[in-house]
Amino acid sequence: MMNKETEFMAFKNDYLNSYFESLEISSNEPDWNVMILQTMKFKDFMDCKALLDMMDDDEYTGKYKHILQTKFEEMVEWFMIKKLGITTRPLPAYASNNQKVSLLDLYLETEKEG
16 A cells, blocks of 8 residues: 555656656757756646646756756746736846846745745
8 A cells, every 4th residue: 555645756757757758859869857848838737737846856956957947937937928917027037136036946945945
């Protein structure tokens, strides 16, 4: 009998594997993780969930942070424009001191703090 956490991780692994298999991926890229991230498109909430699920692993997030930053901003932009209809906010986001706000860092810190 599997405990709930093991069952959830198995479901998540199966979900991510099936999601990645549905992407149109070229085999020219030597790193599968980079290839997967580069081909991700945001068309519905399941695409957003796939990206957020990928960021559960701190080591993975650290290794691919630059690409994840770009994808995270694409996801936020898709959500704001397509789902909320907000087109007046500048993206990427900037603080009042005209410094770019890392939405990925903000998300990761918020997740970490609960």
